[in-house]
Amino acid sequence: MFDKVKVYMVGALPPLTWNSSYSLELSRALAQYIDLEFLSFKKLYRYYILLRMLKAKFLLFQMIMKNSRSKSI
Structure with missing residues (x-):
């Protein structure tokens, strides 16, 4: 069980x-x-930092894509 x-x-x-x-x-x-x-605290903190970095990169990518679309119109 x-x-x-x-x-x-x-x-x-x-x-x-x-x-x-x-x-x-x-x-x-x-x-x-x-x-x-x-x-452990260290393992959780590493995951937290990694997720923050990935989120920042994703937001930057979205901004770049949005700006490139507006310039091409």
């Missing part, structure tokens, strides 16, 4: 020294029994 369950555990945001070791040990113990992925 629980073979297909995946659990995501989010670390402390921002990382707190007293909570980091507790979260790490808890995730290791749980990973022995369930499919667990631990999302």
Whole structure:
């Protein structure tokens, strides 16, 4: 029944020294029994920065395309 369950555990945001070791040990113990992925602050922050960069590039692309269409008319 629980073979297909995946659990995501989010670390402390921002990382707190007293909570980091507790979260790490808890995730290791749980990973022995369930499919667990631990999302650390560093991993989440990298995804956040990447998404911001992609959004900025997409908005810049939209502006360029809009300007090129208006000039061609």
